[in-house]
Amino acid sequence: MKTAARHMGEALPIPIAMPLSERLGVAFWLALMWIAVVVFLAVSAGLWPLPEPDRMDWTAQAAPPGTITLMPAGGAAEHTAPVKVLYLFGTDTMGRDILARLIFGARVSLAVGLITPLIGLLVGGGLGLLAGFYRGWLASVLATLMDTVLAFPGLVLLLGVTFYLGPGLANIIIALGILTIPAFFRVARANTLALAEREFVLAARLLGQGNMHILLREILPNVLMPLVVYALLVVSYMVIAEGALSFLGLGVPPPTPSWGGMIAEGREMLQAAPHVSLIPAAVMFLTVLSFNLMGDALRGLADCREGQL
Amino acid sequence: MNAMPSCLLRVENLRVRIATPRGVVHAVDGVSFDLAQGQTLALAGESGCGKSMLCRAIAGLLPAAARLSPDAWVRFAGRELIGLPERDLNHIRGREIAMIFQDPMSALNPVMKIGTQVSESLVFHLRLSRRAARRQATEILAAVGIPAPDIRAGQYPHQLSGGLRQRAAMAIALACEPALLIADEPTTALDVTVQAEILDLLSDIQRERRMSVLLVTHDLTVAGERADAIAVMYAGQIVESAPSAALRAGMRMPYTRALTESIPRIQDPPHTRLKAIEGQPPDLIGPFSGCRFAPRCKSARKRCLAEAPPLLNQGAAGHAFACWYPLGTP
Amino acid sequence: MKVPSPENVLEVRHLVVAYGAGRGRMMEAVAGVSLGIDRGETLGLVGESGCGKSSLARAVMQCPRPTAGSVLLCGEALGKADRRRLRILRPRFQMLFQDSIAALNPRRSVGETIGMPLRLAGVGRSAARRQRVEAMMAAVGLDPATYGQRPFQFSGGQCQRVQIARALVTAPCLLVCDEPVSGLDVSIQAQIINLLEDMRQRFGLALLFISHDLAVVKNVCDRVAVMYMGKLCEVAASEDLYACPAHPYSRALLSAIPGGPRSLSRTGPGRPRADPPSPLDPPSGCRYRTRCPLAQERCAIEAPVLRNVRGRQWVACHFA
Numbered sequence: 022m023k024t025a026a027r028h029m030g031e032a033l034p035i036p037i038a039m040p041l042s043e044r045l046g047v048a049f050w051l052a053l054m055w056i057a058v059v060v061f062l063a064v065s066a067g068l069w070p071l072p073e074p075d076r077m078d079w080t081a082q083a084a085p086p087g088t089i090t091l092m093p094a095g096g097a098a099e100h101t102a103p104v105k106v107l108y109l110f111g112t113d114t115m116g117r118d119i120l121a122r123l124i125f126g127a128r129v130s131l132a133v134g135l136i137t138p139l140i141g142l143l144v145g146g147g148l149g150l151l152a153g154f155y156r157g158w159l160a161s162v163l164a165t166l167m168d169t170v171l172a173f174p175g176l177v178l179l180l181g182v183t184f185y186l187g188p189g190l191a192n193i194i195i196a197l198g199i200l201t202i203p204a205f206f207r208v209a210r211a212n213t214l215a216l217a218e219r220e221f222v223l224a225a226r227l228l229g230q231g232n233m234h235i236l237l238r239e240i241l242p243n244v245l246m247p248l249v250v251y252a253l254l255v256v257s258y259m260v261i262a263e264g265a266l267s268f269l270g271l272g273v274p275p276p277t278p279s280w281g282g283m284i285a286e287g288r289e290m291l292q293a294a295p296h297v298s299l300i301p302a303a304v305m306f307l308t309v310l311s312f313n314l315m316g317d318a319l320r321g322l323a324d325c326r327e328g329q330l
Numbered sequence: 331m332n333a334m335p336s337c338l339l340r341v342e343n344l345r346v347r348i349a350t351p352r353g354v355v356h357a358v359d360g361v362s363f364d365l366a367q368g369q370t371l372a373l374a375g376e377s378g379c380g381k382s383m384l385c386r387a388i389a390g391l392l393p394a395a396a397r398l399s400p401d402a403w404v405r406f407a408g409r410e411l412i413g414l415p416e417r418d419l420n421h422i423r424g425r426e427i428a429m430i431f432q433d434p435m436s437a438l439n440p441v442m443k444i445g446t447q448v449s450e451s452l453v454f455h456l457r458l459s460r461r462a463a464r465r466q467a468t469e470i471l472a473a474v475g476i477p478a479p480d481i482r483a484g485q486y487p488h489q490l491s492g493g494l495r496q497r498a499a500m501a502i503a504l505a506c507e508p509a510l511l512i513a514d515e516p517t518t519a520l521d522v523t524v525q526a527e528i529l530d531l532l533s534d535i536q537r538e539r540r541m542s543v544l545l546v547t548h549d550l551t552v553a554g555e556r557a558d559a560i561a562v563m564y565a566g567q568i569v570e571s572a573p574s575a576a577l578r579a580g581m582r583m584p585y586t587r588a589l590t591e592s593i594p595r596i597q598d599p600p601h602t603r604l605k606a607i608e609g610q611p612p613d614l615i616g617p618f619s620g621c622r623f624a625p626r627c628k629s630a631r632k633r634c635l636a637e638a639p640p641l642l643n644q645g646a647a648g649h650a651f652a653c654w655y656p657l658g659t660p
Numbered sequence: 661m662k663v664p665s666p667e668n669v670l671e672v673r674h675l676v677v678a679y680g681a682g683r684g685r686m687m688e689a690v691a692g693v694s695l696g697i698d699r700g701e702t703l704g705l706v707g708e709s710g711c712g713k714s715s716l717a718r719a720v721m722q723c724p725r726p727t728a729g730s731v732l733l734c735g736e737a738l739g740k741a742d743r744r745r746l747r748i749l750r751p752r753f754q755m756l757f758q759d760s761i762a763a764l765n766p767r768r769s770v771g772e773t774i775g776m777p778l779r780l781a782g783v784g785r786s787a788a789r790r791q792r793v794e795a796m797m798a799a800v801g802l803d804p805a806t807y808g809q810r811p812f813q814f815s816g817g818q819c820q821r822v823q824i825a826r827a828l829v830t831a832p833c834l835l836v837c838d839e840p841v842s843g844l845d846v847s848i849q850a851q852i853i854n855l856l857e858d859m860r861q862r863f864g865l866a867l868l869f870i871s872h873d874l875a876v877v878k879n880v881c882d883r884v885a886v887m888y889m890g891k892l893c894e895v896a897a898s899e900d901l902y903a904c905p906a907h908p909y910s911r912a913l914l915s916a917i918p919g920g921p922r923s924l925s926r927t928g929p930g931r932p933r934a935d936p937p938s939p940l941d942p943p944s945g946c947r948y949r950t951r952c953p954l955a956q957e958r959c960a961i962e963a964p965v966l967r968n969v970r971g972r973q974w975v976a977c978h979f980a
Contacts, residue, residue, distance in 0.1 A: 227750065594853070
């Protein structure tokens with residue numbers, strides 16, 4: 022049981038203001054580094070000296086990490102010396118290099134993870150801003166519509182949209198983006214409702230500022246921060262959602278690699294070759310965790326700045 | 331202030347430091363005072379002078395980032411409060427030391443009926459049965475002047491006006507007949523007519539029960555009217571303390587005088603120029619040198635900026651102040 | 661009532677502000693108030709919380725427009741002005757808010773905030789505007805070098821100065837102050853009151869000063885109007901009101917001031933007896949009668965109107 026009052030043992034160590042980097046915390050910087058690495062690798066995917074992600078090496082199926090094999094370099098007609106190939110993370114059930122597939126799969130996950138919240142932010146956030154500011158019956162109708170979509174089971178909606186639009190990365194992004202719109206709408210609307218009552222908005226009105234100007238210059242800058250923080254959290258949800266879709270076979274169609282698909286492929290070999298599922302799972306875990314930590318740290322920073330001691 | 335024989339609360343050398351992103355805030359910086367049984371002591375000062383933090387330190391309700399100095403002690407009825415385990419402190423809080431706050435709405439649980447909140451305290455501290463506690467709660471609500479107490483006991487805080495809510499908060503605080511009541515700006519958020527009623531009620535109850543009251547206020551006039559002794563705080567320190575009558579008769583600390591003069595008085599005609607204190611309230615983040623009020627003081631001299639004056643009992647009985655060149659010296 | 665004169669800056673006639681209170685009921689926050697302010701004059705408006713002072717202030721500022729009645733600014737009826745005309749008129753009447761920190765956009769620098777009225781009115785180019793803003797900042801006691809800082813870096817008193825600078829940068833003729841010093845420390849309050857007085861003299865402002873602090877009102881205002889439940893009880897010169905209040909409510913308010921000449925009069929007819937009645941269902945006739953020691957039958961039937969009792973003192977009571 023803690024004692025009721027705390028004593029100062031030695032003098033408090035740091036009588037100086039905490040710099041920004043410290044306030045964000047170690048976790049934030051580690052997370053940022055991981056995300057930076059993933060993004061860098063995804064963008065520069067084709068430049069690395071790795072085997073093609075869809076090249077199947079039947080001599081090394083489900084090989085453990087660190088396996089080195091000899092691959093014939095050119096076609097059968099050429100007598101070039103075989104090349105040593107290092108599978109850093111091993112291969113999957115069809116002999117494809119896991120590392121290469123991870124890097125190319127990162128493109129899919131990041132595309133889904135980053136673009137879908139953007140759709141939600143722009144459409145949902147924009148609508149929420151308007152609904153919270155103008156109110157009226159139209160806003161109520163919109164809010165009810167959003168609540169309906171929110172209440173609908175997401176997976177069923179996704180299935181419906183992908184069935185209608187067809188498979189493919191773009192369609193998945195659109196479908197998931199539509200799913201995130203209601204949540205952003207609610208965040209934007211709630212914040213706008215609160216801000217629209219604040220005195221500085223009234224002061225701007227009293228100075229003669231028109232409605233559109235107030236919305237863009239007074240309210241939007243203040244709503245942006247909570248929306249961005251929320252968007253970062255949605256990124257991690259979307260990465261998982263894409264993974265789940267791929268796992269179920271509803272995601273990006275093969276041969277494009279994706280993390281969820283990679284996890285799915287390895288699930289029958291979990292006992293014999295666990296690395297096939299676990300490595301992509303670990304990478305996805307770290308990525309999602311990093312986005313969460315970044316979102317948390319930024320939210321803490323935003324709260325701290327607005328508040329006072 | 332001299333320690334009277336029936337000294338209920340004694341605070342020595344209390345220092346509270348809080349770590350913030352901007353640095354270490356010295357919220358309370360070396361405060362010592364005594365409070366006798368049945369006496370009312372007013373802690374007067376502006377916001378940021380440390381009076382609220384001082385009360386929280388006494389009640390053991392400091393925020394997580396706050397630290398007390400190791401040589402501080404707070405003795406209540408002979409018991410040392412600092413370092414007391416949470417469990418024992420819980421038995422003292424509410425039973426022997428009670429606290430009421432500035433905003434009654436945040437002090438009351440919005441989803442619990444008034445009567446239940448009062449009887450909760452009785453059940454926990456006095457081990458009364460639910461029924462007996464409820465009966466006594468209604469009596470206490472009547473004692474604090476709430477009309478139709480049996481009906482009000484079944485209502486929620488949002489159904490009461492500001493004045494009634496503060497009375498309800500007082501009922502909760504006084505339920506177990508505490509020996510010490512800490513009132514942190516109890517009337518600041520209320521209308522002026524209600525303010526007077528609440529302060530009257532406080533005086534009545536105090537007289538009936540011989541309760542000691544630590545009244546925190548930013549209003550020196552209220553302090554002068556309702557308290558036996560006044561301690562004026564500035565930048566976390568007590569700069570002047572005296573019995574009310576003595577303080578009214580003659581202030582020695584320039585800050586106290588400047589504060590009194592900057593308050594508009596009813597007797598003055600309209601558009602009287604106020605003698606405002608120049609400058610800003612002090613930054614509580616160190617380092618400090620000299621008297622904290624010196625940068626804003628009209629009678630400051632070189633010594634004031636270099637050396638911090640100690641709080642000494644000078645002048646008339648019980649009149650202490652911290653100033654090198656108090657008012658009245660050439 | 662005051663006869664409108666060329667010097668008359670603000671004239672309010674039979675102002676009514678009503679809100680829908682659900683289920684078809686209407687709540688009249690302001691129930692027929694008339695007053696006037698001359699150039700250079702300060703009128704105080706006092707009353708307890710819920711009496712409608714803030715609603716009156718907002719109605720004068722046409723934000724939202726009042727339900728009934730008229731507001732004339734320098735002779736021009738604001739109610740009849742359309743949106744465009746109102747926008748042109750806006751720089752001439754401004755408002756100060758109680759919560760100075762909430763009245764400033766946290767994401768904007770104070771310099772931009774102060775310069776916003778100039779920008780909206782299309783005054784000058786940005787360099788000239790900045791000069792004017794910095795001059796205004798110096799005039800209200802702010803360091804012009806803090807032009808680019810954000811409100812959270814300032815104290816409450818400094819934020820109030822920023823508000824004052826913003827309100828006065830277009831040189832209005834009327835300033836409505838809604839509890840401008842209520843949340844401030846005593847020492848800062850004195851500074852702000854002095855500052856308002858300086859600005860009043862410099863700009864020849866007419867001030868509508870709303871406050872619940874009677875000592876501050878006495879110091880700042882030439883005349884005082886006492887409001888209760890949406891109606892005016894008494895309007896008088898400050899000295900007259902505080903020396904001999906005629907309305908029972910005014911007397912009750914003044915007797916409650918700590919340290920005032922009538923304080924601690926616990927046996928006198930001072931203290932109101934019961935809680936204030938609900939504004940949704942005000943008492944018939946005189947609204948104060950449920951708490952008034954002088955109430956009689958007539959008070960329930962007939963609502964009193966403001967009548968001149970002596971000199972510049974007007975009271976709404978049958979028995980004053």
